[in-house]
Amino acid sequence: GPKVLQIPSHQIIDMGQMVTLNCDPVSNHLYFYWYKQILGQQMEFLVNFYNGKVMEKSKLFKDQFSVERPDGSYFTLKIQPTALEDSAVYFCASSPSGTGHGQLYFGEGSKLTVL
């Protein structure tokens, strides 16, 4: 089936450093998302993105977070500076428009460890 690729699969950084998580969404999908998962349970919505703009973001999407998809390449989540509470697995997802509304295709996640 359609694949969403995430790079890196695991990143360890020191608190205060910057990190960029990369996502290669399913080709021809138009909507992109980031979710945060802690302890293998709750999937927390961070942000969604369409047509080059953030459509909606949650309270978890702090000022230190930013997303972009320059020139149709990777959809990225940048955290600058990082904090200890940012340690989690971050999942990227994409979805088609129209009747695919709500059916998200997820990557395998990027595990971020902030020391």
Place this chain on the structure above:
Amino acid sequence: GDSVTQKQGQVTLSEDDFLFINCTYSTTTYPTLFWYVQYPGQGPQLLLKVTTANNKGISRGFEATYDKGTTSFHLQKASVQESDSAVYFCALVDLAGYKLTFGTGTSLLVDP
């Protein structure tokens, strides 16, 4: 805002047992309801989807009925297998937006 409640954090069964995972939702609109399944080391993947109230979704032996009266979307399977061990998420998306709201997840462990 939208919310989804899964009261069971963990369920342990033996093979061929009946599975029932509770899910209730709250929204002001007419949602589309989903069950996603997440296997270890993977992202969630769609298990089944129901767009219309009182309809049932069926996939891979799992089924769930969209009950607008009780605002529930419980997941059932007649006979579980060890390979069904995973985390199951109930979720909804409303008509107005494109945000998928997840429940807290139910971890299913099936002993062989």
